[in-house]
Amino acid sequence: MSEHITTETHAAHEVSYGTYVMVWLGLVALTAVTVTIAGIHLGSVTLVAALTIATIKTILVVTYFMHVKFDNRVIKVFIFVCLLIFITIMVLTFSDLSFR
Amino acid sequence: MVMEHAHPHVHRDDEGSKMGIWLFLFTEVLLFGGLFVLYAGYRFAYSDGFVAAAAEMNTFIGAVNTIILLTSSLSVALSIAALQKGQKRLCMNLLWFTIISGLAFLVNKYFEWSHEIGNGIYPKGPALENMSSGEVIYFGLYYTMTGLHGLHVIIGMIFIGFVLNFIKRDIITSTNFQKLENAGLYWHLVDLIWIFLFPLFYLVH
């Protein structure tokens, strides 16, 4: 009889409530910033600023809320690969679009 | 001769489960990614049309919805911490809060869309007949992208609903909570997509 149980639990890393709330405050603040900038009518700078702020918010969410800061390297490499592919697609598509 | 066999082996691998959900999240990123590529292409081609169309958007509702989703991400992250600390009741309450936030987001969306549709602003709608190509495509992308996102909010809510049930039945516990983490990761992705949708549709000036 082969009743075979394998159990691999991950080392549970606890993040404090406080850290999460701090991250949330940062996210809300950044939202306020991006809305404010948009109201100033800076033209194309608005877009760059908005995307930059969105990226910072993303990094905060991924690193802390999604716990990636404390994860194994494999997950980080995976995320990097996914982003690389997405960026490649965007860039190569524009190698056509921006030159028509 | 009838042969009864022992159960096949039981296998728990939290790290593998986490990898699996991350890979699934990547497929969602590329799914929306395709739409973002289209958005980028068309904004590049029709920048004036996009600016004109975006004037119709309700930045206030968009901002409120952003805050709602950010807060719901906080609550789901806190729920995991709570469960790790053995605070099951608090964990479940936080998850309920997350679901209700999702609902609030969708209700806002409903009012927002009703208003726009009421004004004839929708694909093949009366308001679009006189609009430039850029504006038409802006709204096409708007409904497609926010609609698809809304669908994912619903999926996320269902996912969390299942997890709530598992916690109630002690299938998910303070030492066995990868399923909760996975639901949380999915929810955060839904939040992340909105983090980009918001400026691209509501902050175009």
Place this chain on the structure above:
Amino acid sequence: MANESLAVSPNDVNFFQYRGKHRGLLGWILSTDHKRIGLLYLSAIMVFFLAAMMLGVLMRLEMLTPGETIMKPQTYNSLFTLHGVIMIFLFIIPGVPAVFGNFILPIHIGAKDVAFPRLNLFSWYLYMTGGILAIVSLFVGGGAADTGWTFYVPYSIRSAQNVSMTTLAAFVLGFSTIVTGINFIVTIHRMRAPGMTWFRMPLFVWALYATSWIQVLATPVIGITLALIILERALGIGVFDPALGGDPILYQHMFWIYSHPAVYIMILPAMGVVSEILPTFCRKDIFGYKQIAISSLAIAIIGYLVWGHHMFVSGMSDTGRVVFSLLTFLVAIPTGVKVFNWVATLYKASIKFSAPLYSVLAFIFIFSIGGLTGLVLGTLATDIHVTDTYFVVAHFHYVMFGGMGTIFFATLHYWFPKIFGKMYSEKVAIIGTTFFLIGFNVLYFPMFIMGYMGMPRRYYDYLPQFQGWQILSTVGSWILVSGILIILGNMLYALLKGPKAAMNPWGGTTLEWRVPSPPPVENFDEIPVVTGGPYVHDRPTYIMNPSKELIHHDGDGLKTTEEVRH
């Protein structure tokens, strides 16, 4: 006689005989055993392959004469659309990974199953749903889509045919692929047996790993693209409709961003099997193991960078065209690395001829033709002349059918004794394969000539100067089909009446040859321990029953009783 009510070990019987929670048919369609799921896929895939093959035969019959021969032009358009959709999404893409990947992968890495067995079964149900939707689209509404499998806008938006149902079928099939990809990646990362480092994995596993990454990251792009076609048809969102300001070239970009990497999903697993068959029948280690492994990853990565070569005449910018042409040349490099390493494996080897090896040798030749003609297409100046002609049709049939298809049958021959525990007639297999190879070349080589002469693809009618070649090509299709039927008939006969197969009829060195034919439900009594590479012929590199053989654990080395004694 054993007490009938006593529970026994699942490994006392092979996976066909095992009876778990469900009996009979339910025991198959509700099974989460990767081996049964692999065979569920095989049954379905063979049915769809034969259906699409018949569509191809009918197309070739129509092309015997200019003008109408046996069908109307509208029908012909639907036929080549469905032939493409079924062959690509229901045969070539899942063919090797879903059947043999599912069956062999866990055994190759010394695992008892994949990481997510229930998800695995779910992927099969997704596959069946998509397949049935595709077939149903032939019979409901206006009939199947007539847009070509590429569904180019604006016609796919305007066509009165069942475009939405056909694209929905492809969408669902995409999901199936994604689920399989996720399963394999996690399985390979997490479930390798002790001692199996990445560079001790069989090359088939490396191939599946690279393929799975493409499946996961590229498929969603076509998912959204096809969903947008459906939305465009239903709601008129404008995103792809030129009448509303949409850009048809953007559609093509989105379509090919997936569909080019898709061809690597098709070929990488097949190349992985080639890397298995060669060391076995050359009775020596593969030449350049690391290079072949890395080249699989390189092909997967570079494969993302070349999609624009399908669009050279679409209206794309000159800059875009130059960029994509240059990147296209790059992808030939890792492919060349593989071919050279395979040939080097054959050099000075002790070669044992067999049906699988016969196919592999033909494959190297056929795939090289396909690949080299790809360079003709990848070069801007020559592409202008041959694009959208029969030249392209010949090229992709050489690489996809002559490439993956040849190896699919080689794989069936190679792992048939392991999967079914029966042996087929070698002689008949060789005869069948010979018909296949001759028929294949007579069918498709004339298409290079016709294409060069200017015969457009997807055309129902043609000028008289092409007829001789068209007839020759059609005759080739009959020879090819005979070959396929001989091969399949031979295997069917073996299933019913063939002799039992040994555990290791070919003298292979990877783990599947160390378990019974057919394997037991849990593959191994004990998870083996790995002590060396996968293709070592002069000494064993797997310890199959570690608890009996190992008594000494010493730091990072597990010693057998023999080693400890000395």
